[in-house]
Amino acid sequence: MVKSLLSKDMKQALQEALYLELYQSNLWKSLANQMQRSGFFGTQKYFLAESAEELTHYQMHVDFMNDMGDCADLPAIEAIKDKVKTLGCVS
Numbered sequence: 001m002v003k004s005l006l007s008k009d010m011k012q013a014l015q016e017a018l019y020l021e022l023y024q025s026n027l028w029k030s031l032a033n034q035m036q037r038s039g040f041f042g043t044q045k046y047f048l049a050e051s052a053e054e055l056t057h058y059q060m061h062v063d064f065m066n067d068m069g070d071c072a073d074l075p076a077i078e079a080i081k082d083k084v085k086t087l088g089c090v091s
Contacts, residue, residue, distance in 0.1 A: 025054035030080035
């Protein structure tokens, strides 16, 4: 068995980063779904690309943890329940 090179605090910080990356990916995907339903297909495409980018960041963290002899726990992600009301600017 490989000994982890990560301190307990570092592993906890990385686990928090993993959660944030997955949450953000889900948030962008939720927004993309709402944009598709509203007919904003260009905006949908943008948000889907952002979602994919967050998953790339997630995987980079996982790969780093594996390289350091540790294993990432897959965090539970809370559901996105917020709905978009407008795409207008806030003044």
